[in-house]
Amino acid sequence: MAEQQRLRGPYAKGVAKRDEILERALEVIAREGYRGASVKELAEAVGLSQAGLLHYFDSKEELFTEILRKRDEVDIAEQDLVGDEPADLRAAYLAVIRHNAEVPGLVQLFARLSVDATDPAHPAHRFFIERGVGLRTFFASAIADRQATGAITDRIDADTLARIVHAVVDGMQVQWMLEPDxxxxxxxxxxxxxxxxxPGEGVSRTSN
Amino acid sequence: MAEQQRLRGPYAKGVAKRDEILERALEVIAREGYRGASVKELAEAVGLSQAGLLHYFDSKEELFTEILRKRDEVDIAEQDLVGDEPADLRAAYLAVIRHNAEVPGLVQLFARLSVDATDPAHPAHRFFIERGVGLRTFFASAIADRQATGAITDRIDADTLARIVHAVVDGMQVQWMLEPDxxxxxxxxxxxxxxxxxPGEGVSRTSN
DNA sequence: GTCTATATTGAGATAGAC
DNA sequence: GTCTATCTCAATATAGAC
Structure with missing residues (x-):
């Protein structure tokens, strides 16, 4: 059981190891892809037996959920998407998307899990809801700011626009997995x- | 083996029965949902044993692919999306989307399969590629016509706009499955x- | 054409040794 | 904390009777 890690906080050795496992897993999946991989395969890839790996996670589903959570963490850190309003949100987010095209396995895992987690009983259900809300809130606020300055149309409200952006990003991932070109x-x-x-406003194509 | 049906064409009794099975399956999944349902469950729902059902389809994956194919067929027929340019494509397509919200199981099945079929070895791989191409071609042509009359912006080319529409529709399905409101x-x-x-063109909000 | 029964496979989870 | 070994379960696919 992983209770020790969950309960004991920072001193528990388990936490560090768990984190290390997640990082290794991220690399492996990114590089070798994810095709509904089994725990055993992943375990071997990170240098543990199946039982050894499951020592750190309560179940397969929890394991994969944590991998995705870790991925977001890494992406956010790498792209400086931390402040409420990064210097260039648009460019930063496009960089994340471009990066995704380098890690097909993670995109596959994400897509697969986001469909499975649709089931309220799935361990990742809450994660995906919160992730979606967070993402869209973030975007909506940036969009609203730009609407105020006229840089983005205000014919549609910011929340709906954020929802559209979110949908396009998810939808494009499926199109790309199907046709990698x-x-x-x-x-x-x-x-x-x-x-x-x-047209022809401050929308030059110089920088962004 | 389903060879008889595939080879013999219209006389084979199997074809009619197969079709009947697909229609029943469509109803059942629409009504009762799809949660990675097994062949056995579906078989019982349509009034056959597992083996009896598999008599008509080579495998589970083929069965589910055919269900989706049948669904498209039904949707297209119901919404008169037949001609190259229906009277009101926009309204017709929105009707399809509204209809989807009534059949959650079919949306789940579709989403699940569209991710699985990402794998080139999956039996539905080709189906999804062709479906996507068809859908977007259809839209791109309608969009191009409207761009010519100025009803749709031509700042972005029609193919890209079609891709965006496709992505939004798929992406929104995931958002909706996660949060049905x-x-x-x-x-x-x-x-x-x-x-x-x-702004302020023929875009009244009278009907829909 | 449909059923019952079974073969086969593969997974995740768990017990218990070290 | 990690491994080996095993349990358990579920699911597809198939053989063969009727």
Missing amino acids: VDMAATVEALFELLSPA | VDMAATVEALFELLSPA
Whole structure:
């Protein structure tokens, strides 16, 4: 049981090891892909037996949920998406998307789990709800700011626009997995263009 | 083996029965949901044993692929999405989306399979590629026509816009499955609004 | 064409030794 | 904390009777 780790906090050796496992898992899945991989496969890839790996996680589903949680953590840190309003949210987010195209296995895992977690009984259910809410809140607030300055159209409210952006990103991942030649980032970029209100305004194509 | 049905064409009794099975399956899944249902469960629901059902389909995956194919067929027929350019594509498509909200099981099945079929070895791989291409071609052509009349912005090319619409529809399904209060159709409608170039044009909110 | 029964496989989880 | 070994379960696929 993983109770020790959950309860004991920072001193528990388990926490560090658990984290190390997640990082290894992230690399392995990114590199070798995820095709409904079994715990055993992943265990071997990170250098443990199946039982050894499951020592740190209560179940397969919890394990994979934690991998995704870790991924978000890494992405957020890497792209400086920390403050409430990063210097260039748009560019930073496009960078995340471009990065995704380098780690197909993680995209597969994410897509698979986001469908499975649709079931309220799934351990990742809450995670995906909270993740979605967080993502869209973040975007909605950035969008609202730009609406106030006229940089983004206000014909549609910010919450709905945020929902659209979220949907496009998820939807494009599926299109890309199916046909890897598809350019996810370019399409999302086109969507951002679409959000700008008028043609020939401050919408030059110089920087962003 | 289902060879008889595949080879013999219209006379084979199997074809009619197969079709009947698919229709029943559609109803059952729509009504009772799909949670990674087993062949056995579905078989019982349509009034056959597992082996009896598998008599008509080569495998589970083929069975579920055919169910989805049948669903498209039904949707297209019901919404008159037949001609190259239906009277009101936008309204018809929104009707399909609204209809989806009535059949959660089919949306789940679709979402699940579209992720699994990402694998080139999956029997539904080709189906999903062709379906996507078809859908987007259809949309791109309608969009291009409207771009020519100025009803839709031409800042982004029609193919990319079609891709965005496709992505939003798929993405919204996931958001809706996770949080059933989400209004898929309303969000897609907002996207359509976004495609219109200027504010205060023929964009009244009278009917839908 | 449909059923019952069974083969086969593969997974996740758990017990218990070290 | 990690391993080996095993339990248990579920699911598809198939053989063969009727």
